[in-house]
Amino acid sequence: MADPLMQRTVFIVSDSTGITAETFSHSVLSQFEQIEFEQIRMPFIDSARKASEAAQRINRCAEEQNQPPLVFSTLVDPDIALLIRQANCTFLDLFGTFVQHIETALGVKPSHSIGRSHMGGLSKQYNNRIEAINFSLAHDDGQFVHGLEQADVILIGVSRCGKTPTSLYLAMQYAIKAANFPLIPEDFDRGSLPATLAPFRRKLFGLSIQATRLAEVRNERRPNSQYASLKQCRHEVASAERLMRMEGIPWLSTTTKSIEEISTKVLEEVGLNRRAY
Amino acid sequence: MADPLMQRTVFIVSDSTGITAETFSHSVLSQFEQIEFEQIRMPFIDSARKASEAAQRINRCAEEQNQPPLVFSTLVDPDIALLIRQANCTFLDLFGTFVQHIETALGVKPSHSIGRSHMGGLSKQYNNRIEAINFSLAHDDGQFVHGLEQADVILIGVSRCGKTPTSLYLAMQYAIKAANFPLIPEDFDRGSLPATLAPFRRKLFGLSIQATRLAEVRNERRPNSQYASLKQCRHEVASAERLMRMEGIPWLSTTTKSIEEISTKVLEEVGLNRRAY
Known part of the structure; x- marks a missing residue:
C-alpha cells in the first residue's frame, strides 16, 4: 500500500462537466506540494442511480487504500449530493457550502436546476x-x-x-x-x-x-x-x-x-x- | 438606483488570475436567474497595499449601490484575505473555507504560497x-x-x-x-x-x-x-x-x-x- 501521507485519490463529482470543481481542486491542492494526487473525474452525475454508483466507487477506493479519498463536488441537487456525502470520504461541497450564504445575501432562492452554467x-x-x-x-x-x-x-x-x-x-x-x-x-x-x-x-x-x-x-x-x-x-x-x-x-x-x-x-x-x- | 433585488455587483478577487473564482462564481450564480450580475475582476492582488485598495473599491461600490456586493475570493494568504473580508461585502472565501478541512483530512500543512497553480x-x-x-x-x-x-x-x-x-x-x-x-x-x-x-x-x-x-x-x-x-x-x-x-x-x-x-x-x-x- 502506498504511504498514506504521500498519495491521495481525489474524486471530482459534478452533475455537469466538473470543470469548475476540477479547476478549483487543482488550485487548492497545489498548496499541498508534499502529496501526489491521483484525480478521478465523475461528470454528468445527474440522477440518484448514477450518484449511488459513484458513492460505491468512492467506498471501494476508501477500502482499497485504507483511507477516505477527497471528493470535490459541484452537485446542485441536495438529494443527489447527500448520496455522495454519505460515502466514506472527505466531502468538499462547493455548491452547498456557498449557495445558502449567497441565498441569504441576495434574498432570493436558487433554482437548483442542473447544468445551468453551460447553456449548450x-x-x-x-x-x-x-x-x-x-x-x-x-x-x-x-x-x-x-x-x-x-x-x-x-x-x-x-x-x-x-x-x-x-x-x-x-x-x-x-x-x-x-x-x-x-x-x-x-x-x-x-x-x-x-x-x-x-x-x-x-x-x-x-x-x-x-x-x-x-x-x-x-x-x-x-x-x-x-x-x-x-x-x-x-x-x-x-x-x-x-x-x-x-x-x-x-x-x-x-x-x-x-x-x-x-x-x-x-x-x-x-x-x-x-x-x- | 437600480432595484436592489434585480442587480448585484460581484467582485472576483485573487492573488493570481482569478479564473478559478470566476468559473466558480459563474457556476453558482447561474442558479439565481432572477438577478443580473455585473462582474468586476481584480486579479493579482498579492500585497497588503493592493488588498487595501481593492477593499476601498468594494466599500465605494457598497456605498454607491446602498448594498454590499458579493466577493468571491481565492486569496491564499490569510492576512491579505482578512483585509478584503473586513470590507462591506458578502465575502465568499473559496480558499479559506476548504483549506482547513483538507489540511485536517490530509494531516499536512498547506504552503500558503501565492500563484502556485500556474507555474508559468x-x-x-x-x-x-x-x-x-x-x-x-x-x-x-x-x-x-x-x-x-x-x-x-x-x-x-x-x-x-x-x-x-x-x-x-x-x-x-x-x-x-x-x-x-x-x-x-x-x-x-x-x-x-x-x-x-x-x-x-x-x-x-x-x-x-x-x-x-x-x-x-x-x-x-x-x-x-x-x-x-x-x-x-x-x-x-x-x-x-x-x-x-x-x-x-x-x-x-x-x-x-x-x-x-x-x-x-x-x-x-x-x-x-x-x-x-
Whole structure:
C-alpha cells in the first residue's frame, strides 16, 4: 500500500462537466506540494442511480487504500449530493457550502436546476465564443488582414513569443476576438510597425520574451537554424521591444507566465472586462 | 438606483488570475436567474497595499449601490484575505473555507504560497499544453496528415459540426493532442472512411449535429449556398451517422452541447483522464 501521507485519490463529482470543481481542486491542492494526487473525474452525475454508483466507487477506493479519498463536488441537487456525502470520504461541497450564504445575501432562492452554467450550443453568448474562436483562427499570425477592424485586440510580437495560444485562450474563455500579427526582421529594418496595423494602433498589445527562452522554443521547431540562434533571437527581441516602446504600445514579457496569466494581463491592460463564457 | 433585488455587483478577487473564482462564481450564480450580475475582476492582488485598495473599491461600490456586493475570493494568504473580508461585502472565501478541512483530512500543512497553480511558462506540464495546441492547430480540418500517429484522439464529422473548437479546447485545457478530420461527400459516395484514417481507427471519435442546426451554422458562413441548404445538410448528417455506425465509431451529437460538455464526453469515451493544466 502506498504511504498514506504521500498519495491521495481525489474524486471530482459534478452533475455537469466538473470543470469548475476540477479547476478549483487543482488550485487548492497545489498548496499541498508534499502529496501526489491521483484525480478521478465523475461528470454528468445527474440522477440518484448514477450518484449511488459513484458513492460505491468512492467506498471501494476508501477500502482499497485504507483511507477516505477527497471528493470535490459541484452537485446542485441536495438529494443527489447527500448520496455522495454519505460515502466514506472527505466531502468538499462547493455548491452547498456557498449557495445558502449567497441565498441569504441576495434574498432570493436558487433554482437548483442542473447544468445551468453551460447553456449548450444554442445561446447568443455561446455563439459569440464560437465566432471569436473562428475569428482568432482566421487572424492568426497575420494571415488574413481583412476584418481586423472587428478585432477586440491585436497581439503583436516576434515569432514564437506566445501570441497564438494567448489569442485562442482569449477567444475560447472570454469570447474576445483576438487577432495576432508577427513582428519580423523587415519591420525592424524599416523601424516602424507594419503599415497594415497603423489604423488599429489602439487595439495593439505587445508580447515579448527573454531571448534565451525564445532560442530554446525556436530550436525545438527548427533545430540549429539561424532563426533559432541566440544571436538572431537577441536581435529580434531587442528590436521588437525598442519598436513597441517607441510607438507607445503596452507590452509584457511572457517568459515565466502561463497562458492564463498573460490573458488576464491583456484583459486588464486593454480594459476589456468580459465574463467567462 | 437600480432595484436592489434585480442587480448585484460581484467582485472576483485573487492573488493570481482569478479564473478559478470566476468559473466558480459563474457556476453558482447561474442558479439565481432572477438577478443580473455585473462582474468586476481584480486579479493579482498579492500585497497588503493592493488588498487595501481593492477593499476601498468594494466599500465605494457598497456605498454607491446602498448594498454590499458579493466577493468571491481565492486569496491564499490569510492576512491579505482578512483585509478584503473586513470590507462591506458578502465575502465568499473559496480558499479559506476548504483549506482547513483538507489540511485536517490530509494531516499536512498547506504552503500558503501565492500563484502556485500556474507555474508559468517553464514547466514540463505547461510545455505539453503548448505542444498540444500547436499539434491541434497543425492537424485542424485534416490539413496535415503527417504525424497523426501522435494524436491522442482524432475527431471526425461533417464540416461545421464543432470539431475545431473541441480540438482546441482539449489541447488547451487537457494537453490532449486532438486532430480533426472532415467527413465529406466523397467519403459518403464511396461509403467508407478516408483511407488516411484507417491505421488510426481506435483513436477516432465522431461528432454529429442536427441537420437544421447545421444549416443555420453553414448559412452564417456561406449564405444561400448549396453547402448550407437543408437538403445537403440532411444528406451529409445522415450519411456521416450511417458511416460511423457501420464502422463502429463512438459518436455524439453536439447540437445542444457546449464545447466543455462535448470535450468532457470525449474524454470519458476515449478513456483519457488528464488533469486540467
